[in-house]
Amino acid sequence: MMNPKGTQPEDLVWECQACHVNLVEGPVTLMYMGNRITVDLPQCPRCGFVLVSEAVALGKMAEVEQALEDK
Ligand SMILES: [Zn+2]
Incomplete structure (x- = not known):
C-alpha cells in the first residue's frame, strides 16, 4: 500500500x-x-522562544499518538 510522505x-x-x-x-x-x-x-538559541506552529505541532502530535498507540 502506498503511504507517501509529504513535505x-x-x-x-x-x-x-x-x-x-x-x-x-x-x-x-x-x-x-x-x-x-x-x-x-x-527554538531560539538566544531568548528560548519555542516555535510550535500548527503544522509542526500536528505533525509531532501525530508521531506521538502513533508512539503511544504502539505500546
Ligand atoms: Zn529569540
Whole structure:
C-alpha cells in the first residue's frame, strides 16, 4: 500500500521574530493527553522562544499518538 510522505515542516528554516536568528531544533518537554513527552521543536538559541506552529505541532502530535498507540 502506498503511504507517501509529504513535505516535512522541518525542512523549512524558522527565524525568531524578536532576535532575527535562525531557530535550532532541540528537545522540548510538553504535556499531551496526560503524558509528559519530549519532542524536537525549533527554538531560539538566544531568548528560548519555542516555535510550535500548527503544522509542526500536528505533525509531532501525530508521531506521538502513533508512539503511544504502539505500546
Ligand atoms: Zn529569540
